[in-house]
Amino acid sequence: MYAEVIVDISHEAIDKSFSYRIPKDMELHVGDPVLVPFGREKKRAYVIKMSDTSEYPEDKIRDIISPLKKEFSLENTLLDLAIWMSREYGCTLNQCLKTVLPVKKKIKKRGKTGELLLKRETAPVELNQEQKGVLQGIRNSFSKGGTSALLFGVTGSGKTEVYLQLMEDYIREGKEVIFLIPEISLSFQTRSRIEQRFPGMLSVLHSKMSQGERAESMEKCRLGEVKILMGPRSALFAPFSNLGLIIMDEEQDRSYKSETTPRYETREVARKRAEFSKAKVLYGTATPSVQIFSEVEKGALPCFRMENRAKSGSMLPKIHIVDLKKELEEGNRSIFSRALEKAVRERLEKGEQTMLFMNRRGYAPFVSCRKCGEALRCPHCDVSLNLHKNGILQCHYCGYQSILPKNCPHCGSKYLAAFGVGTEKLESICHAVFPKAKILRMDRDTTRKKGKYEEILQEFSEEKADILLGTQMIVKGHDFPNLTLVGILAADQIFLQSDFQAGEWAYQLLTQVSGRAGRGEKEGEVIIQSYQPDNATLKLAVRQDYIKFYEEEKRFRKRLSYPPFSKMLAIQCIYTEEAYLDLILEKLLPRFQGKTEEAGGEIYGPFPATVYKLKDNFRKIIYIKHDSHDIILQLRDSFIQDLKKVDKRNLILLQFDLL
Ligand SMILES: Nc1ncnc2c1ncn2[C@@H]1O[C@H](COP(=O)(O)OP(=O)(O)OP(=O)(O)O)[C@@H](O)[C@H]1O
Ligand SMILES: [Zn+2]
Known part of the structure; x- marks a missing residue:
């Protein structure tokens, strides 16, 4: 028997494993610490894999010296956790150890610290x-x-x-x-x-x-x-x-x-x-x-x-939906509905704060040609390029950048135009519509530098700005007592996803954003702008009735046996050549389909991933569903085995997503 081990995990990043022979009478398990000869030294190592054969020449391979006691329980806990994760999530123990074990850096020896005593600077709030x-x-x-x-x-x-x-x-x-x-x-x-x-x-x-x-x-x-x-x-x-x-x-x-x-x-x-x-x-x-x-x-x-807000006098905010179709019909082409614009003005007059939520960063999410209709796309990914204010086109998936061309690369016309609104554009519009307001923007672009994120929030909480606009980042957990208005500019973007969890995410996001309003004594208001004011999830979010939302969601998922009412595994197969990927899947799938169905499971796909081509890789997804978590894991392992047989050079990358 042979063992693959990693050496002395606590000292450096683990990326290499070594093979050793297991002496005849030695009993070992994956995860066990062992002592091995390493160069001229002896080192502590951990068994990450055992097998009957080894790729190394017999005369070069050395013997494990002895098993070691698992002495320290913390290490044990983290090792056990890594072993469990590698089994559960279908990846190597090595990958899990890298995730679980801290990379240790040489740190200056500090003086021994005494007992940590609990001394409070502030008395706890009297709980309600x-x-x-x-x-x-x-x-x-x-x-x-x-x-x-x-x-x-x-x-x-x-x-x-x-x-x-x-x-x-x-x-x-x-x-x-x-x-x-x-x-x-x-x-x-x-x-x-x-x-x-x-x-x-x-x-x-x-x-x-x-x-x-x-x-x-x-x-x-x-x-x-x-x-x-x-x-x-x-x-x-x-x-x-x-x-x-x-x-x-x-x-x-x-x-x-x-x-x-x-x-x-x-x-x-x-x-x-x-x-x-x-x-x-x-x-x-x-x-x-x-x-x-x-x-x-x-x-x-x-x-x-x-079920109630903690501060006395603080209530959950009032939420209204504004129908953007109607705004358009009545001649308002601005990104602000009349109601939202008025509400912001009122806040500015009263010296209260506003938060504006927009799900996209950058200036505009698309640039396309008004003549031929083609959009400018990322050469490496299956998505359109975002325009940023500095005239740079950027792929938000792979980071590719180029300068906005003067002419359409497809037909040569000079009628390229930007469509849609991102946070940068929203910021410009806000400056134009509310020239006196002090505005802060928070998104990935404005918070790249260390400390920026905290700085923006600090400024807003000290009421040095009237409006905070931004992406998801602004919605989580913040508590600004003088913030009384939240505007959600394009709620429909939130519902666009095709995932079975899309409704859940939208409900959560809307609740979180809305929850920022009226946290002090002043009443809060939320205005949601949408082209589909009758969307069912939107309506449930407005009513803030979680139980009702949950019941609806449960009905939908039960009917289609989606998690958590069954187990689902997404198997993503990734490769740079589309034809090879398809060929392998064609060879592989009939047999695997048979196995899945025999085991009482269902199989769907292969489907192209939402972004089919990403960083020059094509991605196809197969879904399997089954009531039993263990059978799903067995099917996963059998998929890996089957793939090895057809993809002999081991080219296709697999990614598992257990849902
Ligand atoms: N017992 C209390 N009496 C008075 N004020 C309180 C009390 N408990 C909490 N608060 C205040 O109520 C506000 C909301 O509390 P907290 O931020 O803990 O809420 P939360 O439930 O975590 O909110 P969220 O889920 O929106 O992040 C805070 O300003 C907090 O200081
Ligand atoms: Zn890209």
Whole structure:
């Protein structure tokens, strides 16, 4: 027998594995630590794969010296987690270890830190009745052995206060807390609330950090210099050895789904991490994901609700829909409906703030020729190019850039024109329509530089600007008491996606955006502009009736047996030559289809991915559905085996997405 091992994982990025022979009487398992000869030294290594044969010449291969005891339980936990992830998400253990284990950097030795004492700078807010009720409920549920719970509270109901109290429970017991937040929304407000409550105990991760800074944050956890790690999904792998609690705020957020291999679902990995660390998980949200609410419905997850805003006098905002078709009929061609424009003016007069949401960045999402009708497209991807204000065309998928040509590259005419509105254009329009207003824009382009994101939010919260406009980034978790108007300029964009989860995402987004309005004492108003004011999801979002929305969504998904009412696996096959990709799939599919159907599953596709060509790669997707999670995983493995037989040179890249 042979083993593939990775060496000394805690010291550098793991990207290479080595082969060793397993001596006859040695019993080993994947994940076991072993001692191996390495150059002239002996090193600690981990078994990541075992096989009967080895590609290495017999005389060059060396023997494993001995198995080692798994001494330190943290390492154990993270290894177990990696092993589970590689099985669940269909990728190599190596890929999972890279995700799970922190890259360790040499860090200056610091003086030994004393016991971390809990000294508060600010007294906790007196909780209201609703908050007290849910806090007690969660505590009871956990102390009776419950391992996870959902805190379902409307926007502004004061979930953060509940989290803080619960964190305190665990920190007092000497345990550690992971506080997960969605990507990009490093809510500086929440961060400073935690810092004030638990001075010196918080470490943070965020996407703008360098490798070194991330490593440093993680290292503080390992050394016990902090008790709380706040960050996006990767914070889940904090090397805490006495983890007590994982809080996952905005549980429904899409950034919790990893877009790179392993494509894991943070919600599930959190549960596993908690299981291996004997910790608890609290999910929090104002709009539960359909997945999590189906668990509540089945009685598998206790749910604690808060239905009122926390601050006395604060109410959920009034929401209206404006019909853009009617605006057009009545001669208004502006991007602002009359109602929205009037509402903004009123806010400017009263010195209140406005937030304007536009789902696209850049100046205009399309440039096309008025003569031949062709749009300018990315040469590497199957999408149209976005025009930016500086006259640069940009692909938002691969980053390709070119200068806007004078003439149409298809017919040579000079009638190229930009269509649609992105945030840059919205900003120019706002300046023209409201010349006196102070305007801030927040999107990927204005927040590229480190610190910019916080700077914009800080400025807006200090009321140095009247209008904050931007993409998704502006909607998450922020609390501006003087913000009384939210305008959603093009709600239809939100519904355009073809995914079966599109309705859910739209509902969540609309609720989140709307939830920013009227969080102080002044009443809030939300205006949603749409060409399809009768859209069912839109109407449900306006009524803010989650249960009704959930019931509708459940009916639709049950009828078509979509998750969470069945398991679904998307298999994405990727290759640069379309013809070869098609050929392989043609060879492979009949047999695989047979297997799937025999196992009682359903198979669909292959379909081209939404963006079929991406960075010069063609992408086709096959979906399989089955009630059993395990059978789905078996079918996945058999797909991999079958593909190996036809794609002998191993050219096609596979990506699995377990839904
Ligand atoms: N018991 C309380 N008494 C007075 N004010 C409170 C109380 N609890 C919370 N607040 C205030 O209410 C506002 C909303 O609270 P918080 O940000 O925790 O809500 P949330 O539920 O996390 O909202 P969202 O889901 O929209 O992010 C904050 O300004 C907070 O300081
Ligand atoms: Zn591109």
